[in-house]
Amino acid sequence: MSEPPSALRGIRVVDAATLVAGPLAATHLGELGAEVVKVEQPGSGDPLRTWGDLKDGWGLVWKSVSRNKKCVTLNLRTPDGQDLLHQLLDHADVLVLGSRPSALDRWHLSPTDVLSRHPRLVILHVTGYGAGGPHSDRPGYGTLAEAMSGFAHLVGEPGGPPSLPPFMLADGVAAQTATHAVLAALYHRDVHGGAGQIVDVNLIEPLARLIESATLSYDQLGISPVRSGSRFDASAPRNCYRCADGGWLALSSASPRMAQRVFTVVGRADLAADPGYYEPAGRAARGDEIDKVVADWVAERPLAEALAAFEDGGCAVARVYDAEALLNDPHLTARGTFPVIDDPDLGPVRVQAPATRLSSTPATVRGLGRALGADNDHVYGGLLGLDATRLAALRAAGTI
8 A cells, every 4th residue: 555645745855954953844844755865974973963862872862853864974064065065955945054154154055155056945044043133153052042032031930040941942943933934935936936045043033932922011011021830820720730649730721611610620619600710810810829729629639539520520631741651641642643663773762753644645754863874875876876986085085
């Protein structure tokens, strides 16, 4: 039985970025069916290869982020390497870059220069700060973006220090933003008959967009929101609550009706009948009181009992999962959220499936990250037509 067609079949992406944001955007395009050629520095490769937890010398994050990619080596710091990249781009639709502007200028690979030579190319340039401002050439990482976006200022317990996430939040949000921008640029080119263009995405702005309520409040009301832990009093009761057996659950009461249901479950029908407690303005004014009512009730019950009571009452409730619970959730298991991929280096690996579900052109995981330069012969020999003598010379020179 043949596989269903992929949405981006016929699109070729050259991923010349490193670490997470740019490469993850290329990963999303690859899941949707694009052919992705991952370009890495000979000898060292992408630093993501050895980032985080390792198994048998393989970076686990690398394995997942580099799914569906052909891996080639190419020294972009040399004229021969730059020329070979341009040969690849003659056959490509998208180029992903992540280096600082000054480095790309030295290598004669600035987005503007590349676009002038390949006018139909969509060039995604993901950097810490983006083009055009005084910080454009500074080194930028997700940690700095999580600080500068306002995220860290808002996250943490009241009176405590700002908090940074222990995962790649800014990079992931930037990658999602970059992916839909690239798709829009391809649509403009291929449907409207337009030319290629440069897509400029930084790590700060996509994350700042998600917390725009803070800047709106400051701009219009002069209010600068502060850390409130997991509470959001306009939706009270909204928090993570500890149960008698040490388990945790999360409640959300975004609508007045949902707040009334929670009050009913915890035995406070009087609050469920009082608009001063279930309407948003009243909840915002009484956040401390409402939160304590729910916290005290939950603290007297084990997790399973509290979850069952809230679920039976039609409340929006969930257990706070760790990695083990997430992998074993029956709903996500039924949906195939964590398929087992048979990797030649690590054996069976459970990775997260593509988050997008397309009914006719499903996104897929065809394989995990490959060895450094594993596809040099296939790409340079097969796609570009270089013979064995030329490939040997490029290897000897350190170009590939």
